Amino acid sequence: MSDFLSRLAAIVGPQHLLTTDADTAPFTLDWRRRYQGAPLAVSRPGSTVEVSEVVKLCRAHKVAIVPQGGNTSTCGAATPDGSGRQLVLALRRLNAIRHVDTDNNALTVEAGVTLQEAQQAAEAAGRLFPLSLASQGTCQIGGNLSTNAGGVAVLRYGTMRELTLGLEAVLPDGRVLSQLQGLRKDTTGLDLKQLFIGAEGQLGLITAATLKLYPLPSAHATAMVGVGDIETAIDWLNRLRDRFGDRLTAFEVIDASCQQVLRRHHPSLMPFSAPWLILIELSDGGDPAPLNDALVEWLSAQTMTDGVVAQNETERRKLWTLREEISESQRKDGPSIKHDIAVPTSALPRLVRDCATDLDQAFPGVRIVAFGHAGDGNLHYNVSYTRPGNADLFDDEDAVNAIVYDHVYRLGGTLAAEHGVGQLKKDWLARYKDPLALELMRTIKTALDPDGLMNPGKWL
Amino acid sequence: MSDFLSRLAAIVGPQHLLTTDADTAPFTLDWRRRYQGAPLAVSRPGSTVEVSEVVKLCRAHKVAIVPQGGNTSTCGAATPDGSGRQLVLALRRLNAIRHVDTDNNALTVEAGVTLQEAQQAAEAAGRLFPLSLASQGTCQIGGNLSTNAGGVAVLRYGTMRELTLGLEAVLPDGRVLSQLQGLRKDTTGLDLKQLFIGAEGQLGLITAATLKLYPLPSAHATAMVGVGDIETAIDWLNRLRDRFGDRLTAFEVIDASCQQVLRRHHPSLMPFSAPWLILIELSDGGDPAPLNDALVEWLSAQTMTDGVVAQNETERRKLWTLREEISESQRKDGPSIKHDIAVPTSALPRLVRDCATDLDQAFPGVRIVAFGHAGDGNLHYNVSYTRPGNADLFDDEDAVNAIVYDHVYRLGGTLAAEHGVGQLKKDWLARYKDPLALELMRTIKTALDPDGLMNPGKWL
Numbered sequence: 001m002s003d004f005l006s007r008l009a010a011i012v013g014p015q016h017l018l019t020t021d022a023d024t025a026p027f028t029l030d031w032r033r034r035y036q037g038a039p040l041a042v043s044r045p046g047s048t049v050e051v052s053e054v055v056k057l058c059r060a061h062k063v064a065i066v067p068q069g070g071n072t073s074t075c076g077a078a079t080p081d082g083s084g085r086q087l088v089l090a091l092r093r094l095n096a097i098r099h100v101d102t103d104n105n106a107l108t109v110e111a112g113v114t115l116q117e118a119q120q121a122a123e124a125a126g127r128l129f130p131l132s133l134a135s136q137g138t139c140q141i142g143g144n145l146s147t148n149a150g151g152v153a154v155l156r157y158g159t160m161r162e163l164t165l166g167l168e169a170v171l172p173d174g175r176v177l178s179q180l181q182g183l184r185k186d187t188t189g190l191d192l193k194q195l196f197i198g199a200e201g202q203l204g205l206i207t208a209a210t211l212k213l214y215p216l217p218s219a220h221a222t223a224m225v226g227v228g229d230i231e232t233a234i235d236w237l238n239r240l241r242d243r244f245g246d247r248l249t250a251f252e253v254i255d256a257s258c259q260q261v262l263r264r265h266h267p268s269l270m271p272f273s274a275p276w277l278i279l280i281e282l283s284d285g286g287d288p289a290p291l292n293d294a295l296v297e298w299l300s301a302q303t304m305t306d307g308v309v310a311q312n313e314t315e316r317r318k319l320w321t322l323r324e325e326i327s328e329s330q331r332k333d334g335p336s337i338k339h340d341i342a343v344p345t346s347a348l349p350r351l352v353r354d355c356a357t358d359l360d361q362a363f364p365g366v367r368i369v370a371f372g373h374a375g376d377g378n379l380h381y382n383v384s385y386t387r388p389g390n391a392d393l394f395d396d397e398d399a400v401n402a403i404v405y406d407h408v409y410r411l412g413g414t415l416a417a418e419h420g421v422g423q424l425k426k427d428w429l430a431r432y433k434d435p436l437a438l439e440l441m442r443t444i445k446t447a448l449d450p451d452g453l454m455n456p457g458k459w460l
Numbered sequence: 461m462s463d464f465l466s467r468l469a470a471i472v473g474p475q476h477l478l479t480t481d482a483d484t485a486p487f488t489l490d491w492r493r494r495y496q497g498a499p500l501a502v503s504r505p506g507s508t509v510e511v512s513e514v515v516k517l518c519r520a521h522k523v524a525i526v527p528q529g530g531n532t533s534t535c536g537a538a539t540p541d542g543s544g545r546q547l548v549l550a551l552r553r554l555n556a557i558r559h560v561d562t563d564n565n566a567l568t569v570e571a572g573v574t575l576q577e578a579q580q581a582a583e584a585a586g587r588l589f590p591l592s593l594a595s596q597g598t599c600q601i602g603g604n605l606s607t608n609a610g611g612v613a614v615l616r617y618g619t620m621r622e623l624t625l626g627l628e629a630v631l632p633d634g635r636v637l638s639q640l641q642g643l644r645k646d647t648t649g650l651d652l653k654q655l656f657i658g659a660e661g662q663l664g665l666i667t668a669a670t671l672k673l674y675p676l677p678s679a680h681a682t683a684m685v686g687v688g689d690i691e692t693a694i695d696w697l698n699r700l701r702d703r704f705g706d707r708l709t710a711f712e713v714i715d716a717s718c719q720q721v722l723r724r725h726h727p728s729l730m731p732f733s734a735p736w737l738i739l740i741e742l743s744d745g746g747d748p749a750p751l752n753d754a755l756v757e758w759l760s761a762q763t764m765t766d767g768v769v770a771q772n773e774t775e776r777r778k779l780w781t782l783r784e785e786i787s788e789s790q791r792k793d794g795p796s797i798k799h800d801i802a803v804p805t806s807a808l809p810r811l812v813r814d815c816a817t818d819l820d821q822a823f824p825g826v827r828i829v830a831f832g833h834a835g836d837g838n839l840h841y842n843v844s845y846t847r848p849g850n851a852d853l854f855d856d857e858d859a860v861n862a863i864v865y866d867h868v869y870r871l872g873g874t875l876a877a878e879h880g881v882g883q884l885k886k887d888w889l890a891r892y893k894d895p896l897a898l899e900l901m902r903t904i905k906t907a908l909d910p911d912g913l914m915n916p917g918k919w920l
Contacts, residue, residue, distance in 0.1 A: 103694055103806035104837070105701075126702075148647050159645060162622055177896055181872035182804045184836040185619060187608050187658050188876045188885075188893050189919060190901045194654035198647050215702045234563055241565075242586075242675045243745050246706045285703050344642045346563035376644040377564070412641035416648045425648075433648050436637055440908075441650045447907035448900075459649060 004061045008043055008087075011053045016044040016093070027088045030079045031072045031135075035423055037080035039066070042088040048110075048168060048176060048207040051089070055205065056174035058087060064453045065089050067201040069143030070114060072135040074338070075422030077147065077200045081457045091142045094207055097121045098180075105213040106165055106182035111142025111206050115149075118211065127213035130157035134324050142206045148198035150418030152323070155375030156249040156283075157214065159418065160197065167193040168208040172449040182210045195444070200420055201455040203448050217249075219288035221295040222281045222316045226274020226306035231349045233276050233374055236302070240280065243298060247291070250281035251375040252323055255352075258330075258371045262322060265329040269322050274305045278374075279323050326371055326380075334390050336369065336382040337400045343413035345377040352379075355407045359383060362403060363396065378417040405432055421459040429459050464521045468503055468547075471513045476504040476553070487548045490539045491532045491595075495883055497540035499526070502548040508570075508628060508636060508667040511549070515665065516634035518547060524913045525549050527661040529603030530574060532595040534798070535882025537607065537660045541917045551602045554667055557581045558640075565673040566625055566642035571602025571666050575609075578671065587673035590617035590709075594784050602666045608658035610878030612783070615835030616709040616743075617674065619878065620657065627653040628668035632909040642670045655904070660880055661915040663908050677709075679748035681755040682741045682776045686734020686766035691809045693736050693834055696762070700740065703758060707751070710741035711835040712783055715812075718790075718831045722782060725789040729782050734765045738834075739783050786831055794850050796829065796842035797860045803873035805837040812839075815867050819843060822863060823856065838877040865892055881919040889919050 009017045018024050019041045028037045040063065045051045058065050064086045068078040080086040094110035097117070101107075102125050109118050115136040122129035131144060133151040143149075145167070149160045157163060166179040179193060196206050227233055233253050240248045254262075254277040263270040284291050296309055310316035330336065343351050352370065359366045363386040372379040381404065386396040405415050409432050421429050430438070445452075445460045469477045478484050479501045488497045500523065505511045518525050524546045528538040540546040554570035557577070561567075562585050569578050575596040582589035591604060593611040603609075605627070609620045617623060626639040639653060656666050687693055693713050700708045714722075714737040723730040744751050756769055770776035790796065803811050812830065819826050823846040832839040841864065846856040865875050869892050881889050890898070905912075905920045 101804060101806050103698060104804040105698075106804065148651075150645050154645065158622070161651065162618070171896075171900075175896055177900065178894075179897070181874075183802055183872070183874055183877075184805075185610050185614065185802045185833075185838045185877040186874040187878060187880045188874050188889055189658075189881065189897065190663075190904065191608075191621065191654055191658055192897055192900055194651055198649075198651055203650075215705050217705070238563060238565075245675050245677070245743075245745050283705075285705050342643055342645045344561060344564040344566065345644075346561050373645075378645045412643070414641075414643055414646040414648050417643075417645040418647060420647045421649065429648055434637075434639075436631075436635055437639070437649065437652055440631075440637065440652055443907050444650065444904065447903050 004057065004063060005041060007057055008041070008054065011057065012043050012045045012050055016046065018042040024088070027068055027071065027090060028080065030076045032074055035076035035079040038082045038084045039080040039088045040085050042090055044090045044093050046093040048094065048170065051170045051205055051207055052174045052176050054089060055170050055172070058453060059172070059174060059451065062451060062453065063087050064456050066455050067091060067142070067146070067205050069111065069140030070135065070138040072139045072143065073147070073422055074419045075424035077420050077422030077458060078143065079423070089205065091140060098208065100125045101182060102127060104182050106210050107213050108180050108182070108208060108210045109141055110208045111140060113141050115139050115141065115144055122213050123216060126216055128216045129211060130214055131160060131163055134327055141209055145197050145206050145209055146200050147420035148418070150373065150376065150378065152250050152252060152373065154373060155251055156246050161194070163212050164193060164197060164209055165212055166210040167196055167206055169196050170205045170207055172204055172451070172454050180208060180210045200422060200458055202445060202458055202460040203454060215285055217283035217285060219284045219286055219291045220281060220316060221288070221292040222310040222319055223295060223299060224272060224308055224319050225278050225280065225299065225304045226272055227276050227278060227304055230276055230352050233278055234345060234348060236278065237345070237375055244282055247282045247284050249283040250279060252279040253277065253371060253374040254279070254326070255370040257367055257369045258326060261329050261333050261369055262326065265332055266322065266325055269318060272306050279319060330369060330382060334384065335393055336384040337393065337397050339381040339404050339415070340417050340419040341381055341404065341408045341413055341415060342376060342378040342417035343408060343411045345374065347411040347413070348374060348377055348379070351407055351411055351413070355381070355404055358403050358407070359400065362399065401428060423458060426459045464517065464523060465501060467517055468501070468514065471510055471517065472503050472505045476506065478502040484548070487528055487531065487550060488540065490536045492534055495536035495539040498542045498544045499540040499548045500545050502550055504550045504553050506553040508554065508630065511630045511665055511667055512634045512636050514549060515630050515632070518913060519632070519634060519911065522911060522913065523547050524916045526915050527551060527602070527606070527665050529571065529600030530595065530598040532599045532603065533607070533882055534879045535884040537880050537882030537918060538603065539883070549665065551600060558668065560585045561642060562587060564642050566670050567673050568640050568642070568668060568670045569601055570668045571600060573601050575599050575601060575604055582673050583676060586676055588676045589671060590674055591620060591623055594787055601669055605657050605666050605669055606660050607880035608878070610833065610836065610838065612710050612712060612833065614833060615711055616706050621654070623672050624653060624657060624669055625672055626670040627656055627666055629656050630665045630667055632664055632911070632914050640668060640670045660882065660918055662905060662918055662920040663914060675745055677743035677745060679744045679746055679751045680741060680776060681748070681752040682770040682779055683755060683759060684732060684768055684779050685738050685740065685759065685764045686732055687736050687738060687764055690736055690812050693738055694805060694808060696738065697805070697835055704742055707742045707744050709743040710739060712739040713737065713831060713834040714739070714786070715830040717827055717829045718786060721789050721793050721829055722786065725792055726782065726785055729778060732766050739779060790829060790842060794844065795853055796844040797853065797857050799841040799864050799875070800877050800879040801841055801864065801868045801873055801875060802836060802838040802877035803868060803871045805834065807871040807873070808834060808837055808839070811867055811871055811873070815841070815864055818863050818867070819860065822859065861888060883918060886919045
């Protein structure tokens with residue numbers, strides 16, 4: 001191994017090869033603190049060429065690679081195992097904004113650029129890069145791609161997959177596949193980028209991407225309203241789309257329990273109370289006033305229990321802060337069993353009712369905190385207080401998951417909507433995913449990574 | 461073989477197994493009449509189960525399968541070779557509209573449904589299925605998927621790949637992969653549908669798909685305007701997007717030669733004359749009048765050589781008819797060497813100028829007819845009159861292609877934007893496409909179809 005490490009140091013530079021526990025610590029514990037790994041080392045290559053050389057070296061020495069971006073995975077997808085034999089490959093030093101093409105509405109960035117840096121590069125060019133998530137200051141484009149990240153603007157702009165025009169990736173044998181031309185139409189064969197998006201680094205390492213840019217909206221109209229049930233929310237969603245088309249850029253829902261959590265930790269921000277709150281945002285070019293008027297006019301014809309339309313940017317930011325503070329408020333509120341589930345939007349009301357009924361029967365007094373992206377059928381669905389005082393919660397994790405996922409799959413849904421699978425949901429994937437689909441994925445994995453060195457121990 | 465054919469007849473029913481030349485003729489000549497095949501037979505299965513059984517039978521007898529939808533491929537992708545040993549599998553009898561889910565904005569149809577039937581099913585439910593092409597009355601959803609079809613609404617809605625939520629496909633071993641749930645977010649592993657979209661039937665047979673629906677626009681504003689050069693067109697494109705966002709649903713360009721062709725065959729439709737004509741369409745919910753006013757206001761601040769805004773639906777249809785009649789008018793005008801090319805939108809002006817200069821130098825007096833989807837960087841670029849009287853045009857095909865494709869690839873473009881590769885561009889693909897990308901595609905082909913029975917003789 002010392003021969004391997006000295007060669008590795010020669011490639012990335014000794015200062016970018018971390019081997020002591022103190023140096024590697026920031027890379028070995030996952031964001032939710034559920035997985036603690038023990039790596040062989042952490043390497044921080046500074047270019048695609050260096051990544052390629054590291055991969056070739058690892059292949060020659062049969063060393064497994066765990067790629068890591070901002071280390072914000074909620075599923076342990078970027079954490080090495082405890083064997084002391086896996087190399088963490090941290091991409092942060094690949095942080096160049098390579099190219100902004102405003103006429104082609106395309107942005108080429110390296111994998112280690114944070115989502116926020118990508119957003120800023122777009123904005124500096126008078127364009128929008130629309131992916132938006134709570135961890136955007138830390139998470140990196142390579143990780144966003146590897147988990148096919150979603151967030152609050154998917155309703156309008158799609159997930160990371162739909163925002164990607166092309167990739168540069170280092171294959172398991174170290175060769176570099178480069179498809180960064182920024183074409184919007186190309187039918188010359190298979191669309192190879194699709195293999196790497198959402199693959200959590202198990203088929204190769206993404207080193208750069210060309211992303212779609214959009215016009216920067218000059219007008220927003222934002223409202224927070226309360227409605228009586230989730231059925232009404234879905235009805236509003238469709239009527240808002242009919243009326244405003246793709247000017248409807250966000251449609252987030254927050255259930256009553258989640259509102260209580262927010263009220264506890266942000267009392268001043270939280271004057272609302274309703275069975276379900278909806279955060280609605282319209283975006284457009286041109287003047288903001290008519291957009292705001294149109295939203296007010298539409299809302300005034302609806303029945304609602306509570307509601308406010310933001311009158312200025314400060315009020316708009318306040319409404320969004322409320323949405324963005326949910327995760328942190330929940331963390332302060334104690335542990336919960338978390339689910340990142342999606343069903344067809346039409347099935348969301350049934351999911352909400354049926355899950356609640358069965359969980360309450362199995363665990364009387366259970367608390368369910370649900371919020372998320374109703375426009376995509378995606379709920380973050382968190383279960384706690386299955387026992388008095390929320391004690392030994394995780395002893396019930398398997399039973400809770402089985403209830404939730406049984407309903408999700410009965411309704412044609414998925415157990416991983418936008419956070420990926422990683423280590424956390426690997427066994428659940430094996431239980432719920434179509435075996436034929438899993439077999440096909442493994443066939444492709446074996447064909448591309450016969451030595452199994454790309455992020456092993458995850459779901460593939 | 462007679463054992464094979466009798467078993468085949470038992471699966472699909474004798475009346476759906478065609479073996480005489482007269483019966484198979486409609487399936488053996490491609491749309492552009494460049495490829496004449498001689499199949500073993502044509503089978504017309506009536507269900508996914510029958511397709512699966514046919515594929516299993518073919519595998520047992522090592523018979524190659526050529527899937528065929530509406531037989532509108534412009535590249536010979538659905539035509540069998542001349543060996544008399546390939547089985548054409550025609551999908552038209554799989555023509556059920558399986559499910560329309562308006563709350564989930566999703567439509568599930570079988571592969572043999574024509575594009576127009578899919579559009580009509582969506583419209584009957586008050587929704588839009590936005591893919592739109594000249595051959596929509598004939599082409600089928602399975603073919604649209606297998607070629608990742610584009611058309612006139614890609615600027616706003618994306619290609620067939622982006623319009624697809626899930627697929628049902630029969631794998632090369634006959635097993636059926638079904639992923640028709642209609643989820644908008646799903647990160648449970650690789651996105652397997654991507655393998656089959658654009659693969660021209662070489663990795664499996666698509667039998668059904670769940671497609672995205674959109675709000676049905678209630679307002680359109682449509683204009684045809686003339687500008688002095690292609691640079692101005694690209695500038696307009698970006699400023700229209702800035703102003704109108706995704707209400708800009710079409711931005712088509714037509715060059716001066718193409719206008720002459722139209723004028724020759726549709727004199728009454730064609731009052732315009734300009735170096736470049738642009739067909740602009742905005743679409744929205746709500747009332748049409750403000751949308752029309754906004755477009756008129758925007759246009760009145762621009763410099764243009766000619767122009768009209770449609771005042772009613774009849775005038776709008778007339779402008780679109782002009783666009784849709786280009787291919788047919790060209791056909792009447794005699795043969796041309798056709799290209800379906802795309803570059804980053806920003807590179808379109810250079811492509812237009814550089815190609816014209818070099819073609820005119822190589823073939824003085826050459827005629828170039830260019831039109832297409834400038835919003836996607838995609839031009840249909842047709843070359844004729846390389847010799848007096850357009851004689852022996854195709855003797856120059858290789859030389860013309862080399863000039864065009866050299867420029868396309870120098871500018872980061874593609875030789876197949878939305879029509880696929882098929883047989884027509886197979887050799888050119890081998891010449892211009894990155895060898896590493898081709899190698900990866902073949903690795904996947906070998907892993908999924910080790911016997912090479914799925915549409916052999918095409919590009920994979």
